[in-house]
Amino acid sequence: MRLRSLSLPEAQAFQQALGCERLPGTLSPCYLAGDALRDAALSPRFVAVEEGERRWLHGLHLTDIPGSRWRDASSPYGYGGPVANSRDAGFLVAAWQACHEHLRGEERVVVEYLRFHPLLANEAGYPGQVLPNREVVSVDLTTDFAAAYPLRLQQVLRKSARAGLHYGEQPFAPQARAFGAYHRAAMQAMGADAFYVFDDAYFEAMGRCPGARLALVTADGAWLAAALLLDGPGVREYHLAATVPEGRRLGASSALLHGAAEAARDAGLRQLYLGGGTDAKPDNPLLFFKGGFSPLRLPYRTGSRVLDPAGYDEVKALFAAQHAAHPQRPIFHRKV
Structure with a gap:
């Protein structure tokens, strides 16, 4: 050895x-x-x-x-x-x-x-x-995953579509600084611990990772939700995300995850890994949100x-x- x-x-x-x-x-x-x-x-x-x-x-x-x-x-x-x-x-x-x-x-x-x-x-x-x-959520992209969405999620996605929200993605590197500012503003608005607030050097380094993608949900060109996705062999990973009050009102975060899942499937990936909640409680709100996209749970x-x-x-x-x-x-x- x-x-x-x-x-x-x-x-x-x-x-x-x-x-x-x-x-x-x-x-x-x-x-x-x-x-x-x-x-x-x-x-x-x-x-x-x-x-x-x-x-x-x-x-x-x-x-x-x-x-x-x-x-x-x-x-x-x-x-x-x-x-x-x-x-x-x-x-x-x-x-x-x-x-x-x-x-x-x-x-x-x-x-x-x-x-x-x-x-x-x-x-x-x-x-x-x-x-x-804690338990975490992963979406099996080889299945008809959207058919299993609960009614509440289907209603949110219909609301987003009626509002004219648009999903798109692009390489992350050119927008690393813009996403960094957007993410920091969202974290600070939430009162997040400084441990979870990252500077531009961090996001620029993420942009140098193979498979780093920027996912956006926009309306009239304005960012309503944004996420840093990391693609690897067979897997898309939902890494960091942020939204704004108008985005929350229109369900932009839900539209983003649905769009990211569809785009990953179309690219031939087999899993969209979403992760878990902000703590280990089974009723954690973030876990509840992610859990709407898939019944698949994995132990972390x-x-x-x-x-x-x-x-x-x-x-x-x-x-x-x-x-x-x-x-x-x-x-x-x-x-x-």
């Missing part, structure tokens, strides 16, 4: 060579590298494991823990976990162990927290703790492992107040 640390171009080439038929955009190396621009403390790493014809690639962020010689490791915003060309249980376990030995020894990582992608269930073989988090799971118990104890002593306040969080000293 051979382990290598890869550069971004090497990781992109390695992943492409895996030949994945289904690969969400948030698991691409380009996405991980772009996501690191959210915070100067984040440093992307790519770890590859090879054994014969078997290949395994894992991307994650490393962060220096202030006041110590240690680091933590975490998934990017959204989802993470490895991509592999083999489901052999022994190989996956061995790949995780090799990766963790590397992180502990070469990178001084004491703890990691991962968000596994529900579409791939890529927690397979993980030697740490895996916990259920997180994983964590202490790689160096002695080092982790040092971190707990350094951040005693934070650990006391959030003992359930594997990475308690910062927001992940």
